[in-house]
Amino acid sequence: MADLNALAADLASGAVEVIDLTSPLESSTPILELPPEFGQTWHFELEEISKYDDRGPAWYWNNIRTGEHTGTHFDAPVHWITGRDLDDVSRVPVRNLIGPAMVIDKTAEADKNPDYLLDVEDILQWERENGALQDGGWLVYRTGWSSRGDDPVAFANADESGPHTPGLTPAAARYLAESTNILGLGVETVGTDAGAAFGLEPPFPCHTMVLGANKYGLTQLRNVDRLPRTGALLIAAPLPIVNGSGSPCRVLALVAR
Ligand code: 23J
Ligand code: MN
Numbered sequence: 001m002a003d004l005n006a007l008a009a010d011l012a013s014g015a016v017e018v019i020d021l022t023s024p025l026e027s028s029t030p031i032l033e034l035p036p037e038f039g040q041t042w043h044f045e046l047e048e049i050s051k052y053d054d055r056g057p058a059w060y061w062n063n064i065r066t067g068e069h070t071g072t073h074f075d076a077p078v079h080w081i082t083g084r085d086l087d088d089v090s091r092v093p094v095r096n097l098i099g100p101a102m103v104i105d106k107t108a109e110a111d112k113n114p115d116y117l118l119d120v121e122d123i124l125q126w127e128r129e130n131g132a133l134q135d136g137g138w139l140v141y142r143t144g145w146s147s148r149g150d151d152p153v154a155f156a157n158a159d160e161s162g163p164h165t166p167g168l169t170p171a172a173a174r175y176l177a178e179s180t181n182i183l184g185l186g187v188e189t190v191g192t193d194a195g196a197a198f199g200l201e202p203p204f205p206c207h208t209m210v211l212g213a214n215k216y217g218l219t220q221l222r223n224v225d226r227l228p229r230t231g232a233l234l235i236a237a238p239l240p241i242v243n244g245s246g247s248p249c250r251v252l253a254l255v256a257r
Helices: 004-013 107-112 120-130 152-156 170-179 205-212
Strands: 016-020 045-053 056-065 073-075 098-105 138-142 184-187 216-218 232-238 246-256
Touching (some): 098 120, 138 232, 205 216, 216 246
Parallel strands (some): 098 138
Antiparallel strands (some): 045 056, 073 246, 232 246
16 A cells, blocks of 8 residues: 555655745736737736725635636646537546656757747657656646746737747647647646747647647646656646636645655
């Protein structure tokens, strides 16, 4: 039988560290802005109900207003039309919310080229160095983009032609979807697709193929520089929003020290 007491002791001693991969959720948290002809998601907002005052003398609480895809969040398969018959976020099996993290570091490439697209060869090279992408694992695409996370303008990195943030080639998205059994893809950017992914063929290849293959997305991750390339355990905790397409999500990693 597995020994969870040993894990608890390792957590208590610091032999296993808990790293928060979640961006703080506040009204200034960057969100995706689509072209104006499309519907838009909301910023996260707090509305105070009471704060130890006339409205509630001994208690402080808020109502919240948010998009499902605001801040660090989970993309369920049903988010995309290719996954329309697959799980909504409340139906994602909880077994699929925890798995090993496999980190592919393209920080240098994204520094040089904000439109960098991870390609199949990048993944194959990672697999030659680290072994095949593990079944039931999360591929974490490290780009350094979270260093811009407190500056919505730098985070979106938009010009006349739209946002410029790193993503995947259609071939890489197809490879992850069809040739691996990973749980999904985690990224530091506002979405799993590149800022310029509307112009790819198909548009939004990662959403199209990865969600269509019953895999998941995790976005706006922080602190991925604190993860080993392999060996960390990632825990994603989206809210069970019934019929939801996704959810703001706390994402934690367990790392052996
Ligand atoms: C809707 C349309 C396009 C995109 C997205 C949402 C996301 O990135 C998202 O948060 O799922 S690219
Ligand atoms: Mn999303």
